[in-house]
Amino acid sequence: MFLLRLVLSRLHWLSVSTLSQLGWMSYILLLIYLTSCQHSTSPDSILADPDSVQDLSYAQGFAINYHQNTRVLELFSTYDTLRYLLQSNEEEPPSGVIYDQVIRTPVQRIVTQSTTHLAFLKMLNSADAVVGLDNASYVCDSTFIQQVDSGQIQEVGSGNSLNTEKALALLPDLILVSHMPGNGLSAYQKFIELGIPVLSVAEWTEGTPLGKVEWLKLFAALLDKEALAQTKFARTEEAYTSLAQITQAIAEKPEVIVGSPFQDSWYVPGANSYRNALLQDAGATWAYSQDSTAVSFPVAFERMYDLGLKADIWLDPGQTLSAKEIQGIDPRFADFSAFQSGKIYNSNRRLNALGSGNDYYESGVVYPQRILADLIKILHPELVPHHQLYYYQQLP
Amino acid sequence: MKPENPIISLQKVLLSYGKGKAKNLLAQNLNLTATESQLIALVGTNGIGKSTLLRTIAGLQKLQTGSIELFGQSIKSLNAKALARYVSVVLTGQEEISYVKASELVAMGRLPHTGWLGNFSPTDYEKVQAATEQARVTHLLEKPIYQLSDGERQKVMIAKALAQDTPIMILDEPTTHLDIANRVSIVQLLRTLVRDHNKCIIFSTHDIELALQVANRIWLMHDQTVSDNVPEDLVLSGTLSNAMGSELAGFHPESGTFRIKQPAKRFISLEGSGTTAQWTQRALERVGYQVQPDHSIVIEIFSDSEWIIYQEGQIICIAHSIEHLLDELARIDSPFFLPSSEYVGNKK
Amino acid sequence: MPTVIQSTPAAVTKKLTPAIWLVILIVGTIIASLVDIALGSVLIPFKEVTQVLVGGKASNDVWNNILVNVRIPKTLTALLAGMALSVSGLQLQTLFRNPLAGPSVLGISSGASLGVAAIMLASGQSIALSSLWATEVGQQWLLVIASSVGAATVLLVILAVSVRVSDNIVLLIIGIMIGNITLAVVSIWQYFSQPEQIRDFLLWTLGSLGNVTNGQLRLFLLLSLLTIIASFLLSKNLNGLLLGEQSARSLGILILPTRIGIIATTSILVGLVTGFCGPIGFIGIAVPHLVRSLLNTSDHRWLIPACALAGALILIGCDIISQWPGRTWVLPINAITALIGSPVVVWVILHRRNLSTHFR
DSSP, rough: HHHHHHHHHHHHHHHHHHTTTHHHHHHHHHHHHHHHHOOOOOOOOOSSSOOOOOOOOSSSSSSEEOSSSOOEEEEEEEOOOOEEEEETTTTOOOOTTOOOEEEEEEEEEESSSSHHHHHHHHHTOOGGEEEEEOOOOGGGOOHHHHHHHHHHSSSSSOGGGGHHHHHHHHHHHHHEEEEOSSOOGGGGHHHTTTTTTTTOOOOGGSSSSSHHHHHHHHHHHHHHHHHHHHHHHHHHHHHHHHHHHHHHHHOOOOOOOOOOOOEEEEEEOOTTTTHHHHHHHHTTTTTTTOOSSSSEEEEHHHHHHHHHHSSEEEEOTTOOOOOHHHHHHHHHGSHHHHHHHTTTSSSSSSSSSSOOBGGGGGGHOOHHHHHHHHHHHHOOOOGTTOOOOOSOEEEE | OOOOOOEEEEEEEEEESSSGGGGEEEEEEEEEESSSSSEEEEESSSSSHHHHHHHHTTTTSSOOOHHHHHHEEEEGGGGGHHHHHHHHOOOOSSOOOTTHHHHHHHGGGTTSOOOOOOOOOOOHHHHHHHHHHHHTTTTGSSBBBGGGHHHHHHHHHHHHHHHTTOSEEESSTTTEEEEHHHHHHHHHHHHHHHHOOOOOEOOOOSSSHHHHOOOOHEEEEETTTEEEEEEEEHHHTTTTHHHHOOOSEEEEETTTTEEOOOOOEEEEEOOOOOHHHHHHHHHHHHHHHOSSSSSSSSEEETTTTEEEEEEEEEEEEEEESHHHHHHHHHHSSSHHHHHHHGOOOOOO | OOOOOOOOHHHHTSSSHHHHHHHHHHHHHHHHHHHHHOSSOOOOOEEEHHHHTTOOOOHHHHHHHHIIIIHHHHHHEEEEEHHHHHHHHHHHHHHTTOOOOOOTOOOOHHHHHHHHHHHHHHTTTTTHHHHHHHHHHHHHHHHHHHHHEEEEEEEEHHHHHHHHOOOOHHHHHHHHHHHHHHHHHHHHHHHHHHHHHHHHHHHTTTOSSSOOOHHHHHHHHHHHHHHHHHHTTTHHHHHTTTTOOOHHTTTTOOOOHHHHHHHHHHHHHHHHHHHHHOOOOOOHHHHHHHHHHHHHHHHHHHHHHHHHHHHHHHHHHHHHHHHOTTTTOOOHHHHHHHHHHHHHHHHHHHHHHHHHOOOO
């Protein structure tokens, strides 16, 4: 008993006078970790040379390497590469391979966290592979809405409100999210711990519309429908590039102003954004088409005001549905040249019944040629006389 | 006569407060001792440094120059716990969080004696019990501090110091804010502790009159030094009057009290002795008279409740209370007075 | 002699000794944990729950997964977070002698958030950091360390100020201001970050009990229990602090090691909770008051265990409320703690009048 007291009193002294050293210990541990642990970027020795790679002309965010008994899907980010092993149900993952997660293909029970994912899956005729989605009020496609109504697809919430229990109860074999690549999938660790793969579809990081839709090939690899994707993509590419070519010869490129302010800042697309690519392909003059500061960056209101006074056409002015609404937000908008000429076009022609889902972000991703056609119709109507505006509408 | 076996010993101590340029010298070259069984009252004018001295002896304030020894050990060599077993303090100002219950507060006096978690042994319980009873705060135990009056709180603090069971107790103005009954009871408690438990108790106070009655020694702080005397010597040598008196009040050795010096505008004579004479004189001085022999107006104390006023040898009136006396004097001393014929008669 | 009118519930509760309260709290926590594990969006029969809890398996893989990997960890997280927050809140209230002190009010949680923001938003800047961030273990440790360092920094600043400023209200205002400063710094940072990074960070600030992996939970369990035990060992010193620094010194309590001990334990506890669950408010400030009021003692040897249990019980209760069975959406935990915590604080203040003078 006395010994116990002695030990405990020693403990007390220790705790009172050396607890602050715990912080130092952590730093030392951290240092040791940093110096001893090499993050591996070199591929494993067995799979050094893939038999073939997926042909990707535009997409830069991923790569698929084909090996003898497996495929390696790599997702790139500024910091890191995530590697997924794509295995069909019978095969064992080869030993000695470095990978982050395994996906058993073809996937048949997918939980999605973005309507874009739904569009990709629909295009590959795999709408029935979806068992769960985040929020039905964002969905435009009637097939999926029906499936939600009939109970075939369950709503599970998104992000922090993702209902893990409900998602697990659906027995998914893949969770598709829409996270910042490389930012860690810490919010989804529960699924990964249980062996359910989580994949962040980062098609939105691509700087070109074709790059975005080329992610169809990633979905195809998950569904074992590579051939179908090839065909569909080729067709899309063909349609898009032929449209883009029409505007190349045009000399007169109208000036546009894009977007609307959000809390004192006007976020505009920069040189590397897909919106800019669309504008260039549609034959527009965009003030920031050369500015590669960031994909999108804030510009001071007065600069945009200055631009707006001169710009011929105003595209995508926020969530508005009429010129009156725009004026209501800020009366200074009425000074804009485009406002006065009535040439305001917003990409919200196709909203779902609830008004909260915009098809521009759903099917628009896989049909960039339609968006391009819309833009050409707006900028150079004489070049596409038979096209009717699909995603865009002129604001009354 | 230096006491043998001092348990507190200050040598060449320099007291100051403030830092850097604002440093104020309070006292220097202090050499003081205290022994067991001594009740020492520390007196001095406001701001002279009594609290600083007490806190330095208690080890709460760092000693820069000089040395202090407790039981022969330098105060610097004692760790906090050892020091806490020698000295307990009762301080002014309320520092404690007042939702604490009185019983818990008293129990904290045992902290220097308990182990790492503060668990009590039977001895600890006994000491707390004894301390509570001695300080007479048993009926207050369940109350949180915010429910106690100043006096009650003070007694609880003393109980805590008692529970600490130290040979030396230091109290900083323990009787301020207290009514006379409480003051006396606390001072009596201190006396008992000194006498029956051989404690050495140093307390500072503004109540000099009380201190003079109970303390074994008085430490008078003045002129950057401390005089250490038996109370009566301090009075008779005049040091007390010089140090503590001012233009407005002077120490009155006869009564052992401070008396306000009133500038006397008028003079009067008083005949009589005893308590009545004393208090008559006080009343006269209070309204601005100075008592002198052979003055035109004479007050004779005829009996315990009769005062005869004479002017120029003639009886002016007879008063039956001090108040009556003062009223009559006010009337007499006004310029329009003419002696009334009622009492005309000669003084015998 | 002034008397305070006690309402009947107080008179009754005052009769229960602290020991009995501890027993009540233990039993309550166990029951609440069972309820929390049994309830969720997916209906699982209670028999299955008990079966899994005693070490068996559920008859259904899905149920097993949900219980073992989702619900039990979440309840355990709520338990540990509740313990950590209330014990740190108690220590802060004693250290700063302030009835409104708590990890969130004094800006300490914000400091922890700033630490996390620094790591999350700036992990792109450093290769070492980002590679560490990408690994699971590295991410956990980085998060906890960044969180604790952020918490400790703010705590130290406030403590330094408290040495010069003895007025409680002023200290509180300074704490709130520091909280605002850290939030402002984070907003500015967000301004220059990519929207996706911002979104991730914003989601984190909502607070969540369900995102702690099993590996993280092990770390959480170990560190929080160790730290709470360390806080318990500080009880004697904490009790001494109740008397004020002068008196505490005169009783042999060393002030500086006590302060260091409190800062260290509080930073680690707040850092742990904030790092793994995001900032969760109100538990730290409300629970100590409730416990003090029920146990009728200021002895930290009782208060610390009681606060730990009460905090666990209350946070588990909040978790139960935040998820109605059968609903898709889970209510954010911070909203529930605010809803529950605020009335508790108000009730305590009304029940004990002149609360601020009690801390004078």
